[in-house]
Amino acid sequence: MKLRRLFQSNPEMNLKGMREHLKNEYGIEVDNRRLWKAKGEIEGDHVQSYGKMRRYASMIIATNPGSTTIVQSELVAVETKTIEDGNEASDSIPPVMKPQFKRCFVCYEGVKAGFLTGCKPFFGLDGCHLKSPYKGILLSAVGLDANMHFYPIAYAIVEAENNERWKWFLQLLTEAIGEKAINGQPWCIMSDRQKGLIEAVSTIPNVSHRYCCFHIENNMVKDFGTSYLKNYFWAAAETTNLQKFHNIMNQIKSFNKEAYTWLSNIDPKHWTMSCFDPNVKVEHLTNNHVESFNDWIEEVRFKPPIDLLEGLRIQNSNMMYARKVTADRWQEKLTPKIQLKVTEILKKSRFAQVTRVWDYEFQVDYKNNSYTVRLDEGYCICGQWKIRGYPYVHAAACINSIRANIYDYCSNYFTTEQWRKTYEKVIHPLPDESMWPPFEDELLFPPPVRRQPGRPKKHRRRKVAGEERTLKPISSSKTCKNCKEIGHTRHTCKAPPIVEHPAPTTPVQRRGRGRGRGIGRGQSKDKATTTVAPNTNSTQGNRGRGRGRPRGRGRGGIRHATIQDMEQSENEVEEHAQETEAEELTTVELPLDLFQTQPTR
Structure with a gap:
């Protein structure tokens, strides 16, 4: 309670x-x-939740017309009865067949409409493990809005991640959003290099498929094991100029020929920006936006299926409304993130030197390199403008030189108008289960509990390929107390034990520790100072009373002192005597006129 x-x-x-x-x-x-x-x-119980999946799917379609919700099941034998006659079993009754949950797919109409009208023709695919007793995989398709934020399009609960399930998911997804975007542009899909996923994506006509460069890097470093290859690889992946890409590949070839051969077997159109489709206007090289979505739904991955889907719907609804409010309040032409990037580019463009050779053609000198820019064609020889969708430093310098507005040269995919279109629609809420209408259908049995392949994990995850292992540093300053060598301790010392004979001891009285009493040099009652006139050896002034330094009176114990202690004590007595003698002989000499005319203090 x-x-x-x-x-x-x-x-x-x-x-x-x-x-x-x-x-x-x-x-x-x-x-x-x-x-x-x-x-x-x-x-709630997971078994009861699986049993109500069909009823829940019908409520989604009733409250959100136009949505796509598919619940797939299969008939399985759940029980077998036999009639026994004495000790022998007679004819057995056929097994009772019951529907069992297999997989489901959800795509809301409000989400689909926003993606088609306001987002780029690009989305990523990935799967994450569910943490319920019946396990399973959550497949998801996640796009990008005009402000470069992840935008969940559709998701599905399946029993495993393989070629068959990905084909089933992509078939339903293309039926929901179409095989092409509204403007006729083919889809661009980002994913890892899983074999079943690559085959499933190839079934969509005219699609361009990008591979996550992070996974390619891990595989390359795992096979060839050098960190220098990572720098070469990312330089080749991030360049937008095809000739520069070939130059970097030649450098990789001279550094490691086997790595060059392995990387050349991957078509460059899948992983380098120099070969990407320029109409997509997405510069992403990794699938991080889908990984962000998986982290975003971390708290609902252990819940029963209906609670899981309801948690996703509520999170998605809250996100869409919050972004709608932000987009309505934003008054600039470009979205906040793109405007920030363009502002940084304008700052860098101040250091570029522009030479105008024709009406819209320019030569730009920047960082000891020359670039050709044609503003009327949206062309820069570096290729950045074509791939990213907004002018880079060279084009921005030319736009500034003619006093034009750089916002007019950015793609419509990054405008605030497109941003608002993405969140015009809404995901309508579902009523409480007590208000659902009756549904005449059999309850679904939960899927079988599947044991994951391999030995269960008992320790923390292993490091991914290319990730360095952190080892506890071994101290080299350990000194053995036996042999006095550095690098080990007396417990692991292989030298014979060394026995040290103690020095002879003599019982002596310990010096007392207290405040001494004596007569020293100090201030007298008549405030006279001990002085010496020039060329004289006589002293003037009275001897003062003060705190002296002779040995004091105190309380001490008896201990056995070594010869070293006795020698140290004798040295201290000699030093003390020398200091006392030096203080008594110390005098101050003053000029004669000062001594005769002014009283001493």
Whole structure:
């Protein structure tokens, strides 16, 4: 009851928050197993959730017309009965066939309309593991809006990630959004180099497929094991000029011929910006926007299927409305992120030297290199403008030289108008389960519990390819107390033990530690100072009373002192005597006129 009220007010609370709440409010400490069990009882049973999937899908279509929701099942034998006659079994009854959940696909009409009208013809594909007792994989397609933020398009719950499931997912996705964008531009898809995924993407006609360069880098470093190759690889991937790409590849060939051969077997159109489709206007080389989506839904991946899908819908609805409010308030022509990038480019363009050779043709000298720019064609020989969709330093310098507005030379994909179109539609909410209409269909059985291949993990993950392993530094300053050598200790010393004979000791009285009493040089009652007149050896002034330095009176104990201690004591006595004698002979000489005319102090 205590946790139930807490979950009603905060459904996204995790196990750590539950533990802290119980400890702070009630002084109770509960382990994770009991918290997980209590959380499952509050959130609902996974078996019951799978059984209501068809009913939930029908509610999505009823509340969001035009949406695509598919729940696929298969008939399985769930029980077998036999009739026994004595000790022998007679004819057995045929097994009872029941529908079992297999996979589902969800794409809301509001999300689909926003993607088609306001986003670029680009999306990434990836899958993440679910953490429920029945496991499974969540496949997702994630695009980019005009402000370069991730935009979830569709997702599906499947039993495993392989070629068959990806084909099924992409078939339903293309049926929902079409095989091409509204402007007729073919889709551009970003993913890793998983074999089943590559085959599934190839089934879509005229599609351009990009590979995540991070995965390519990991595989390359894993096979050839040198960090210098990473710098060459990223330079080749990020360049937008084809001739420069070939020059870098030749450098890789001279550095490591095997790595060059391995990299040449991957078509450059999949991983280098110099060969990307210029109509897409996306400069991404990695699939990080899909990874961001997977992290964004981390808290709902352990929930039952209906709660999982409801959590995704609520998060997506909140995100879309928040971005709609931000886009409506934004009054600039370009979106915030693109405007920030263009502003930085304008600052860099101040250091470029521009020579105008024709109406819209220029020569730009920047960082000891020359570039050709034609503004009427949107062309720069470096290739940055063509791929990114907004002018780079060389084109920006030319635009400034003719006093034009750089915003007019940016692609429409980055305008605030397109940004607002993306979030014009809405995902309509679903009513409470108690208000759902009756649904005449059999309940679905949950999928079978699948054991993951391989040995279960007991330790933390291994380092990915190319990731350096951090080792605890070994100290080289350890000194052995036995042999006095550096690099080991006496416990691992191989030298014979060295026995040190102690020096002879003599019982002596320990010096007392206290405040001494004596007569020293100090200030007298008549305030006279000991002085010496020039060319005389007589002293004037009275001897003052003060705190002296002779040995004081104190309380000390008896201990056995070594010869070294006795020698040290004799040295201290001699030094003390010399200092006392030096103080008594110290005098101050003053000029004669000063001595005769002014009183001494």
